[in-house]
Amino acid sequence: MTRVWNFAAGPAALPAEVLQQAAEEMLDWRGAGVGVMEMSHRSKEFVSIAEQAEADLRELMAIPANYRVLFMQGGAIAENAIIPMNLMGEEKRADYVVTGSWSVKSQKEARKYGEVNIAATSEASGYTTVPPMSEWKLSARPSYLFTCTNETIGGVEYPFEPDLARIGRAEVPVVADVSSHILSRPFDVTKYGLLFGGAQKNIGPAGLTIVIVRDDLLGRAAPFCPTAFDYRTVADNGSMYNTPPTYAIYIAGLVFQWLKRKGGVAGIEAQNIAKAELLYGFLDDCPFYENRIDPACRSRMNVPFFLKDESLNDRFLAGAKDAGLVQLKGHKSVGGMRASIYNAMPLEGVQALVDYMRDFALRHG
CATH class of the missing domain: 3.40.640.10 (Type I PLP-dependent aspartate aminotransferase-like (Major domain))
Structure with a gap:
């Protein structure tokens, strides 16, 4: 498995x-x-x-x-x-x-x-x-x-x-x-x-x-x-x-x-900053997706985002699951998507998500 x-x-x-x-x-x-x-x-x-x-x-x-x-x-x-x-x-x-x-x-x-x-x-x-x-x-x-x-x-x-x-x-x-x-x-x-x-x-x-x-x-x-x-x-x-x-x-x-x-809280914070910068950087650069949070107040742990064409939501989630990326559906009260990238999520996992999101945008944009 x-x-x-x-x-x-x-x-x-x-x-x-x-x-x-x-x-x-x-x-x-x-x-x-x-x-x-x-x-x-x-x-x-x-x-x-x-x-x-x-x-x-x-x-x-x-x-x-x-x-x-x-x-x-x-x-x-x-x-x-x-x-x-x-x-x-x-x-x-x-x-x-x-x-x-x-x-x-x-x-x-x-x-x-x-x-x-x-x-x-x-x-x-x-x-x-x-x-x-x-x-x-x-x-x-x-x-x-x-x-x-x-x-x-x-x-x-x-x-x-x-x-x-x-x-x-x-x-x-x-x-x-x-x-x-x-x-x-x-x-x-x-x-x-x-x-x-x-x-x-x-x-x-x-x-x-x-x-x-x-x-x-x-x-x-x-x-x-x-x-x-x-x-x-x-x-x-x-x-x-x-x-x-x-x-x-x-x-x-x-x-x-x-x-x-892992170097204590200071060590894990450095990793968390790198993960957040990777994901938010991609979201800001790709017009296919949108993050609506004030950039000064964006969470490093919970990253909500929306597809510009929300009719593709189910297709996005199904493809993500096939790619080994799970639990990306946003909370029912706000919709969209959400990636929670807590301490246990390595940079490799965030990179895999960004790679999938980029490929999905190219295929459906």
Whole structure:
């Protein structure tokens, strides 16, 4: 069997080296006599796996000691509720910057728990850009400011890191959904109160959600917050108040070690820049295709594009599949095509996509 080039937005491709190692350890993890899926989450073997995974993530992202790393469940969608339950506090007010489908969903969910102020939105542009911080209008005393720094569906990525000190509001914690570009580029964790993301794009299998939260934001959960979702409880119990997604944590740990071998976040960012430049460069030069995102805000991870003649969409997808290029259909809410080129996608895969797109345009243009 030949593996295809998988451009899925999530669950997404994993590094072949990681999959091979997991296969080798499936029945017997390093002499334990059982595989990781069969281990007690409180066994010394699994505790060592979880501790190493956290240590490697801290190293990769330069996470300061006053931040907790939580291994949770429910995905980023569940965090849309868990965050306001933990952080809205007595004020019951939060600010949201809305830049696409995911931040729209996030602010709608937060309204169940308190008042939401839209500090900025790019709706007028069709969510094709990120409003500059100079246009953000924060409320008087928000509990936090929410951002989605890479919109997986729309293909919009923040060209800057939110730094509220620049607009005189350093006291407001910034929350960021980084699901689809975590570990693809450096983040200054100290600029955020909380970062979170589902693992199924750049980290591992679906089922694991990573939350990186500053110590001073713990212990604020509303009385009605389920105990298993209270960040203080999760932190105090080392992410093992309930049984965590053990196998997903194990795979994430292997991915972290793979990233370290690749030169860490700086090393993988250089590869991601090269891949994005290759694909966007072709899209800009070929009139057969169109990318509608503000060039300053184009995502390196999720590249949406449209055929100028959309009656050819099905033919394009069928031909791509025959060429070993899969999961290129755009999200149903926006249509067109989308190539997700996460960390595990090598430059060779992007080149194969560009070669196919060029040939298709020559044959049908």
